[in-house]
Amino acid sequence: MAEILRGKVVADKIKEKMVERIKKLNDKGIEPTLAIVRLGEDPSDISYEKGIIKSAEKLGIKTVIKEEEVSLKTEELVNIIEELNNDDKISGILVFRPLPKGIDEEVISKTISPEKDVDCMNPLNLAKIFEGDMSGFAPGTPKAAIEILINNNIDLEGKNVVVINRSLVVGKPLAMMLLEKNATVTICHSRTKDLDKITKDADIVMTALGRAKFLDEKYFNKDSIIIDIGVSMDEDGKMSGDVDFENVEDKVAKITPVPRGVGSVTNTVLLDNVVKGCEKRA
Amino acid sequence: MAEILRGKVVADKIKEKMVERIKKLNDKGIEPTLAIVRLGEDPSDISYEKGIIKSAEKLGIKTVIKEEEVSLKTEELVNIIEELNNDDKISGILVFRPLPKGIDEEVISKTISPEKDVDCMNPLNLAKIFEGDMSGFAPGTPKAAIEILINNNIDLEGKNVVVINRSLVVGKPLAMMLLEKNATVTICHSRTKDLDKITKDADIVMTALGRAKFLDEKYFNKDSIIIDIGVSMDEDGKMSGDVDFENVEDKVAKITPVPRGVGSVTNTVLLDNVVKGCEKRA
CATH class of the missing domain: 3.40.50.10860 (Leucine Dehydrogenase, chain A, domain 1)
Structure with a gap:
C-alpha cells in the first residue's frame, strides 16, 4: 500500500512555525x-x-x-x-x-x-521565481505541492520529476522551484507524446491536468511518488484528482489524495506569505 | 553522416527578411x-x-x-x-x-x-517569455538556437527536447520558448543523474554545459538532433562545443558545429530585435 501524503499534516507543520513568527510580530x-x-x-x-x-x-x-x-x-x-x-x-x-x-x-x-503581492500576481514576483530568487512571493498551488514533498522529507536533489502542466500559475513556476532544489525537471502537457512512458520513468510525478482519474497504473511504477494537483469532478460529480487513486493506491510508493491533499495546503501557504510580507516590513 | 546545421545559412535567411523590413522603415x-x-x-x-x-x-x-x-x-x-x-x-x-x-x-x-530592451535585460521582458508571450524581446542565445531548428524545418510539436542548462539567460528561457512550440521539455544540469540515458531517449538535445567535448556517442542515438550552444576551449586551446563532434558526427542525424553554429546566429537575432523594436514604435 502506498503511503498517503495528507495535506493537513503538512499545513499543520507550517502553521506551527507561523504561530511562533506571528507571536514575535505581535510582541513588537x-x-x-x-x-x-x-x-x-x-x-x-x-x-x-x-x-x-x-x-x-x-x-x-x-x-x-x-x-x-x-x-x-x-x-x-x-x-x-x-x-x-x-x-x-x-x-x-x-x-x-x-x-x-x-x-x-x-x-x-x-x-x-511587489512587497504585498502574496498571491504572486505582479510579473516582478513571477520574474523572481524564474530567476531562482525565492525571496519574493511564490504562487500558492505550486508552493503547496513543493511543501508536501519537503515536509515529508522527500529529497529532490538529482531526482527526475515530471510536471504535467505548463501554465503560468502552476506548471512553469513549479518547474522553476524544482530546479532550485536541483531536480531534473520534465514539463509535459496536452501535446506530449507517450506520456505514460515519461511518467513511468520518473521518480516523482506532479500532475495538474484537470482530467478526473485520467492517470492509472500504466503511468507509474512501484517506487512512484505522486503529487496530484488536479481538481475536477468525476462522472458521479465527486471531486477527483488526475490520478485514479483506487487503481494505483497499492501499486505506487507515495501519493497525495484529492481532496485533502495539495488543496489543503494552499491557504496555509498564502497566509505564510502574509506573515513573510509582514516580517519583511517589520 | 549527420547533416551539419550551419549558423550562417540560418542567419542569412533571417537577414533576407530583415532587409525588406528595414526598407519599409526607411521608406517612412x-x-x-x-x-x-x-x-x-x-x-x-x-x-x-x-x-x-x-x-x-x-x-x-x-x-x-x-x-x-x-x-x-x-x-x-x-x-x-x-x-x-x-x-x-x-x-x-x-x-x-x-x-x-x-x-x-x-x-x-x-x-x-522594455520597448528598447533588445537584449532582454529587463525582468518585464523575461517575465513575458515566462508567460509564453513572444511579443517582447527574447534573449539572443536561446532565440538563435530555436531559429536554427525552425529555419531547418525541424518540427517541435510533441517532440522530446532535452535542454542541458538552467541559467536565466539560456536554459530557462529556451525551455519556455520550446514549450510555446508544444515540445515536451526536460531541463538538465550539473546535478542531473544518468544524463546519458535522458539525452539518448530524446528527439532533440540542446546543450550549453560549457565543457569541451563532454558529450560523446554514448549520449545520443542515430536519430538525435543536436544543437550545441556550449562554447569553451579544448585542451589544445581550440574553440569547442559541448559535443565531441568528430566522435558523434557519423552516428547522429543532425548537428550544429562549434564554431559556425548557434554563435553565428546570435548577432543576427539581436539585430532582428532592433528592427522589431523600431517597427513597434513606427
Missing part, C-alpha cells in the same frame, strides 16, 4: 493583516474567502475585506489597490481572479506592490 | 538604430562590438556607441540609459555585461525601457 505591536479584494459575489469566491478568513483568524492574522461591484472600472480598482499599497497596516493583498471582463488584469497585476 | 523615413553602452575596454567586449557594428552596417542598421569609464556610478549609467530611453531615434539599447562590480545590475536592468 505588529499585526499581520491580509486585504482581500473581491469583485461581485461569485459563490466559489465567497466560499474561498470564508475558508481563508477562518484559517487566518485561528492563526491570529487579521483580514480586511474590500467587496466591490462587478461593474468596477480598472482605474477604480487601481485606486483601491494603491490605497492598500500605501496602508502600513496591510501586510498582503489578495485580489480574486479571474477578474471581471471589463478589468485590465495586466494593469492590476502591476499595480499590486 | 525611419532608421533602425542600436545604442551600445560599453563600460571600459574589455577586449572581448570590443571584439563583440566590432562584429555587431559590421553586421548592422551591412543591413543598414545604424549604431550609436556610448563608451564610458569602468568607474562609472550606477546613477550615472541610469542617466545615460534614460537619455537613450527618451531619444526617439534609438530603437534598441544593448548594455554589455557583465557590468563592472560597482554597478547595480538590477537597477540598470529595470531602467532599460
Whole structure:
C-alpha cells in the first residue's frame, strides 16, 4: 500500500512555525493583516474567502475585506489597490481572479506592490521565481505541492520529476522551484507524446491536468511518488484528482489524495506569505 | 553522416527578411538604430562590438556607441540609459555585461525601457517569455538556437527536447520558448543523474554545459538532433562545443558545429530585435 501524503499534516507543520513568527510580530505591536479584494459575489469566491478568513483568524492574522461591484472600472480598482499599497497596516493583498471582463488584469497585476503581492500576481514576483530568487512571493498551488514533498522529507536533489502542466500559475513556476532544489525537471502537457512512458520513468510525478482519474497504473511504477494537483469532478460529480487513486493506491510508493491533499495546503501557504510580507516590513 | 546545421545559412535567411523590413522603415523615413553602452575596454567586449557594428552596417542598421569609464556610478549609467530611453531615434539599447562590480545590475536592468530592451535585460521582458508571450524581446542565445531548428524545418510539436542548462539567460528561457512550440521539455544540469540515458531517449538535445567535448556517442542515438550552444576551449586551446563532434558526427542525424553554429546566429537575432523594436514604435 502506498503511503498517503495528507495535506493537513503538512499545513499543520507550517502553521506551527507561523504561530511562533506571528507571536514575535505581535510582541513588537505588529499585526499581520491580509486585504482581500473581491469583485461581485461569485459563490466559489465567497466560499474561498470564508475558508481563508477562518484559517487566518485561528492563526491570529487579521483580514480586511474590500467587496466591490462587478461593474468596477480598472482605474477604480487601481485606486483601491494603491490605497492598500500605501496602508502600513496591510501586510498582503489578495485580489480574486479571474477578474471581471471589463478589468485590465495586466494593469492590476502591476499595480499590486511587489512587497504585498502574496498571491504572486505582479510579473516582478513571477520574474523572481524564474530567476531562482525565492525571496519574493511564490504562487500558492505550486508552493503547496513543493511543501508536501519537503515536509515529508522527500529529497529532490538529482531526482527526475515530471510536471504535467505548463501554465503560468502552476506548471512553469513549479518547474522553476524544482530546479532550485536541483531536480531534473520534465514539463509535459496536452501535446506530449507517450506520456505514460515519461511518467513511468520518473521518480516523482506532479500532475495538474484537470482530467478526473485520467492517470492509472500504466503511468507509474512501484517506487512512484505522486503529487496530484488536479481538481475536477468525476462522472458521479465527486471531486477527483488526475490520478485514479483506487487503481494505483497499492501499486505506487507515495501519493497525495484529492481532496485533502495539495488543496489543503494552499491557504496555509498564502497566509505564510502574509506573515513573510509582514516580517519583511517589520 | 549527420547533416551539419550551419549558423550562417540560418542567419542569412533571417537577414533576407530583415532587409525588406528595414526598407519599409526607411521608406517612412525611419532608421533602425542600436545604442551600445560599453563600460571600459574589455577586449572581448570590443571584439563583440566590432562584429555587431559590421553586421548592422551591412543591413543598414545604424549604431550609436556610448563608451564610458569602468568607474562609472550606477546613477550615472541610469542617466545615460534614460537619455537613450527618451531619444526617439534609438530603437534598441544593448548594455554589455557583465557590468563592472560597482554597478547595480538590477537597477540598470529595470531602467532599460522594455520597448528598447533588445537584449532582454529587463525582468518585464523575461517575465513575458515566462508567460509564453513572444511579443517582447527574447534573449539572443536561446532565440538563435530555436531559429536554427525552425529555419531547418525541424518540427517541435510533441517532440522530446532535452535542454542541458538552467541559467536565466539560456536554459530557462529556451525551455519556455520550446514549450510555446508544444515540445515536451526536460531541463538538465550539473546535478542531473544518468544524463546519458535522458539525452539518448530524446528527439532533440540542446546543450550549453560549457565543457569541451563532454558529450560523446554514448549520449545520443542515430536519430538525435543536436544543437550545441556550449562554447569553451579544448585542451589544445581550440574553440569547442559541448559535443565531441568528430566522435558523434557519423552516428547522429543532425548537428550544429562549434564554431559556425548557434554563435553565428546570435548577432543576427539581436539585430532582428532592433528592427522589431523600431517597427513597434513606427
